[in-house]
Amino acid sequence: MLLNYHELTMAESRDSPARRSQFRIICFVMTVCIAYSVITSGALRPVLIQEGVFPGGEFVHKYTGRDYAASMSLLDSIAKDIHVRDKDYDHVLYNLYMDDPLAVNGRSQRFASGILLNQGMETAITNSKQHEFETNEQRKTALLELNESIEDPTPHEMEQMPAYELWKRLKYQTYELPPAKAAVAKYTFSNGFVSALLHSYKVGL
Amino acid sequence: MNWLLKIWRTVWLDFIVLYWLVGILIFRCQSSSYTIQVFPALREHAKKNMEPGVVPVVLTTCNIEKNLCTHYVVSKIFNFVQLFHAP
Numbered sequence: 001m002l003l004n005y006h007e008l009t010m011a012e013s014r015d016s017p018a019r020r021s022q023f024r025i026i027c028f029v030m031t032v033c034i035a036y037s038v039i040t041s042g043a044l045r046p047v048l049i050q051e052g053v054f055p056g057g058e059f060v061h062k063y064t065g066r067d068y069a070a071s072m073s074l075l076d077s078i079a080k081d082i083h084v085r086d087k088d089y090d091h092v093l094y095n096l097y098m099d100d101p102l103a104v105n106g107r108s109q110r111f112a113s114g115i116l117l118n119q120g121m122e123t124a125i126t127n128s129k130q131h132e133f134e135t136n137e138q139r140k141t142a143l144l145e146l147n148e149s150i151e152d153p154t155p156h157e158m159e160q161m162p163a164y165e166l167w168k169r170l171k172y173q174t175y176e177l178p179p180a181k182a183a184v185a186k187y188t189f190s191n192g193f194v195s196a197l198l199h200s201y202k203v204g205l
Numbered sequence: 206m207n208w209l210l211k212i213w214r215t216v217w218l219d220f221i222v223l224y225w226l227v228g229i230l231i232f233r234c235q236s237s238s239y240t241i242q243v244f245p246a247l248r249e250h251a252k253k254n255m256e257p258g259v260v261p262v263v264l265t266t267c268n269i270e271k272n273l274c275t276h277y278v279v280s281k282i283f284n285f286v287q288l289f290h291a292p
Contacts, residue, residue: 020214027216028219031218031222035222035223035226037225049246052277054277060228085271086269087270089266090275091266092246092266093266094264095262096262096264097262097264097265116266180279181281182264182277182278183254183278184275186273186276187273187274188272188274189267
C-alpha cells in the first residue's frame with residue numbers, strides 16, 4: 001500500500017508539497033503502528049505481584065540454553081508435537097526459566113519448555129473438545145516416543161544451529177514438579193515480535 | 206534554520222504521538238513501586254519472602270487468546286534445576 005502511494009508522487013519534484021505530505025503520512029502511520037505494538041505488548045503496564053500456588057504436575061519438557069526471547073518458539077514446536085491449539089496453552093504449556101539473566105549471557109540462559117500434566121490440565125483440554133489424546137499418560141507416551149527418531153545434537157550444533165532446527169533435535173525429558181507456594185504476576189503479551197523483544201527486556205537488563 | 210523548520214513541518218504529528226507515550230512513561234515512573242520488568246520484580250519479591258540462599262525459579266504460562274501471561278516464582282527450590290548444567 002505504501003509503495004503504491006509512493007508511485008503516485010513519482011512525477012513530483014523532490015521537495016514538493018505532495019512529497020512532503022506523503023512522507024508525513026507514512027511517518028505518522030508507522031509511528032502509530034509502533035506505539036500500538038508497544039502498548040499492546042504490555043510495555044507500559046506495571047507489574048502487580050500476588051501470593052498464589054503453582055499447581056505442580058509431571059513436566060514433560062525439552063531443555064536448552066538460548067536467549068529467553070526464543071522460549072516461546074520452543075513452546076510452539078512442542079505444542080505442534082502434542083497437537084495443542086493456541087487457545088489451550090494457558091496452564092497447560094509452561095516455560096521454566098532457571099538463570100538470572102543479569103548474570104548469564106544470551107547463549108547460556110537455561111530454560112525448559114513443556115507440557116505440565118496434571119488433573120486440572122486434563123479437564124481443561126477435555127472441555128475444549130480436544131480428544132486426540134484422552135489421558136495424560138497417552139500424551140506423555142506420545143511425546144516420549146518421538147525421542148526414538150531424534151539424534152542428540154553435538155556441542156558444536158548446540159552452539160551454532162538455528163533455533164528452529166535445534167528444537168527438533170532436543171529430546172523430551174520428564175520431571176515431577178511439586179505444588180508450591182509462589183509469587184504470581186499477570187502480564188500482557190501480544191505474541192508478536194515487539195512482545196518477544198520486550199520479553200528479553202522484562203527478563204533482564 | 207530553514208531546514209529545521211522543514212523537518213518540523215513534516216514530523217510534528219509523530220512528535221505528538223511520541224510525547225504522549227513518553228509522557229505516560231514518565232507519569233508512571235513517578236511511583237517508586239512502578240516497574241515494567243516482570244522477572245526482576247518477581248525475583249526481588251521472592252528473595253524477600255524466601256529462605257536465604259534459595260535460587261528463585263520462574264515459570265510462565267500464556268493465554269494467547271486473552272493476550273495474558275501468568276508468571277510464577279516458586280518459593281521452594283526444585284531439585285529439577287540442579288539436574289542441569291549450562292548446555
